[in-house]
Amino acid sequence: MQKIITFLGLGSGLTKYQHSGQVYEGSVFPQVLRQFQPFDEMLVCLTAGAREKTWHLLENLKDDRIIPIDIPDGRTEAEIWTTFQAVIQHIDRDDRVIFDITHGLRSLPFQVFLFAAYLRAAKNAEIEAVYYGAYDLKDADNVAPVIDLSSFVGMLDWLTATDRFTATGDGKDLAQLIRGEMASEIEMNEVPDEKRMGEHLKKAANAIDNISLALALTRPEEVTKAAKKLKNILTETTRSLNVKVKPFSLVKEQVQLAYGQFAITDYKDAKAILMKQFAMIRWYLDRQQIGQVITLSREWIISVYCWKFKTTDRTEITQALNNLRVSDIDDIREKEWSDYDEEIRSELNASAIKRIWKETTKIRNQVAHCGMSGNDQADDLRERTIALYPDLEKEIAVLLH
Incomplete structure (x- = not known):
């Protein structure tokens, strides 16, 4: 249905308004709106004072489509909520809504934009227009323009x-x-x-x-x-x-x-690329996107050591990192040897690298297996991932400085 939500104030006066090149006249703007805007229902919000002083101007039209809605004066937050609830209960899902704020007092014009946002999100309503009869902007012929503010919604x-x-x-x-x-x-x-x-x-x-x-x-x-x-x-x-x-x-x-911040000018600068990737890890972490944090962290560690040892062989670097779990290099099985076992183990912080790699791999596997293996809960994985970041910064990112 197509519904108008309008308001009445305490005053009235015969006024000419122009809309789409045509001039209309009325003592209150809803009278004018009725002349050019098609509708199924016109919901007229009025305080006790407005019901006493101006409601008769619409009531006398004997139009069954015009429905009064009693609202409080809006002096308190509770009264504002009452108005909100009084209005939205008359709007059904998928309604087409036209607002008129010409006679809206106090905070009502502001509230209308909140009404509009709520109705669109909660009831899939289409906001066709938000009209304002600009009485104070009359031209030389004493005609006031009708402004549609719906674009601001x-x-x-x-x-x-x-x-x-x-x-x-x-x-x-x-x-x-x-x-x-x-x-x-x-x-x-x-x-x-x-x-x-x-x-x-x-x-x-x-x-x-x-x-x-x-x-x-x-x-x-x-x-x-x-x-x-x-x-x-x-x-x-x-x-x-x-x-x-x-x-x-x-x-x-x-x-x-x-x-x-993520843009790179020189794609041959491997160090700059790695620093940008570390910034991405921080970006994901700040947004609590834990899956991306841990996935990228693991690959980034491999990339850092590829850069340090001037190789593009990610498989060999990964194997060398995996081999850290074996205490003695001589105990590594021949089929698992890596060309970079000695280089990785000779790092001054090899024990820290071992701990970081082990934890990163564990969390990454838990995430990748979608919780189908292992008993770690999501909140535990999140906390472990957050705790891992300072270690990445202290032990590995430092290599890039």
């Missing part, structure tokens, strides 16, 4: 999606919002500017998707490349984003700051 989506992307790495919602601002295929084919801007928006959305997926799947090399590409694309498409996606232009800097 969408700001909540942009803020939520951006926060989700920067806080967790999940950019799906943000990319979808950007794509939603693209013109239609027909428009892009007919208007060169729309085509150019559409291509820019698509590139920006794809760049966000790419780094989001790389982070989710713990692909550090892809993350660094995707971060650089995202940074370049956001710079390249600045004008199009500012024109077509104004909400994103306000949060773009936040996105660049969050992921620009």
